[in-house]
Amino acid sequence: MQTVAVLALNGVVPFDLGIACDIFSRVRTVDGVEAYRVLVCGESSRIRAGHFGIHTPWRLDAMTDADILIVPGVEDVNMVVSSAVKKALQLASGQGALVASICTGAFILASTGLLDGKRATTHWAVVDEFAKRFPAVTVDPDVLFVDEGNVVTSAGSSAGLDMCFHLIGRFHGQAVASHAARLAVAPLVRDGGQAQFIQQAALPASSSLAPLLEWMLANLEQPIDVTSLAKRASMTPRTFARRFRDQTGATPIQWLLKSRVRRAQELLETTLASVDQVSAAVGFDSPVTFRARFRSVVGLTPSSYRRRFSTALPSAKAE
The missing domain is CATH 1.10.10.60 (Homeodomain-like)
Structure with a gap:
């Protein structure tokens, strides 16, 4: 069983957080065994999440044991990312975890330097701000997600679904990923990119x-x-x-x-x-x-x- 750590910061987008938790927690291997253990991790035990607060059972140090680390989007892309969060993300990546972001979570990842020299994407509404703030990152505004091997980024919130199914298929194959998509009543693969959703x-x-x-x-x-x-x-x-x-x-x-x-x-x-x-x-x-x-x-x-x-x-x- 692999461990998926989901980072929940103050101002986390609830939908992004829910995507990561729900999709991975329901995955079963071809033998019917649970494929992932999901840990929701935060700097403190209580965080703000949109219109409500949530309890995070795990602290940042639990992320170092993760095989996959998901960074959901945050409401405020100008938020200051603490040195503790940056260090935890860098340490997890350095120990071999695949680190991925959903939507504006790319801003958190980029602040650590983990995206430097790589392609990445984020929500179309903030790609210009992202490109201005992180010139060492090559921004692709048109795709649903970008897989750079050990670092993966996805576009607007629902593109997190596409990315999660992609990661499941990468580790467990198309049949397992297809089953996960059916459980979510979502398409396994959507062609095209987020350009089709911009002011259309x-x-x-x-x-x-x-x-x-x-x-x-x-x-x-x-x-x-x-x-x-x-x-x-x-x-x-x-x-x-x-x-x-x-x-x-x-x-x-x-x-x-x-x-x-x-x-x-x-x-x-x-x-x-x-x-x-x-x-x-x-x-x-x-x-x-x-x-x-x-x-x-x-x-x-x-x-x-x-x-x-x-x-x-x-x-x-x-x-």
């Missing part, structure tokens, strides 16, 4: 592409192109492509590619089907193309991914 007018309910997206997910093995999708949606290809990007943040082909790869991950984890069979089952017309696309999205070959995350028999042949 809400689309009318009648234009929702949800039924079409569900159809695509249920028919990944079929040949699918933009023309046929537009016809199914009763739109011209140009209008469909624009509406699709508005609602998902990605082109239809980008969304389809990632959906096929995610489904392939689940099959590689949970079945003994060969890589070629998995390729065909998720709609790739060539195993060579499948291998290239899979690696570009996941960062591993299908065979390497299976060796790392397969829940099938150990003797299963990967290729």
Whole structure:
């Protein structure tokens, strides 16, 4: 069992804190065992959290034992971060903990120097202030999260969900992450970045592409192109492509590619089907193309991914 420490400072955003605590506390491995122990840590036993106060059972020294350390957002990005908090974060990172932030928690991380020389993101409304205050950090304002290996940052509050599912998948595989997403009634992967949420007018309910997206997910093995999708949606290809990007943040082909790869991950984890069979089952017309696309999205070959995350028999042949 891994330990997740969640840092709760005065003025912590309750939603961010709740995301970290709730998502990780519900994760179960493929054997049904609890995957994480969650510790809420603070400088004192009582802190202010929006409209209420909360009790933090653990102090800062408990963070040094964490495998993952989450820094939720804070209401005041100008708050002074104490030397004790900075030291605790630096010590935990130095001892091998993966340190991650949600929303404006990136300001806390950056104050420690842990983001210097790295890419990072935070809520779109404060990216300019963040970039001005921390010039040693390369700010990416358009993404939902940035994974720099031992340091991960996420954008506005709900992007914390995306980041948490990503971390679960990184440690336990796609099947476990998918189950965590289902429990949260949230999408495992959202294409696009936070640019799609910046001052964008809400689309009318009648234009929702949800039924079409569900159809695509249920028919990944079929040949699918933009023309046929537009016809199914009763739109011209140009209008469909624009509406699709508005609602998902990605082109239809980008969304389809990632959906096929995610489904392939689940099959590689949970079945003994060969890589070629998995390729065909998720709609790739060539195993060579499948291998290239899979690696570009996941960062591993299908065979390497299976060796790392397969829940099938150990003797299963990967290729």
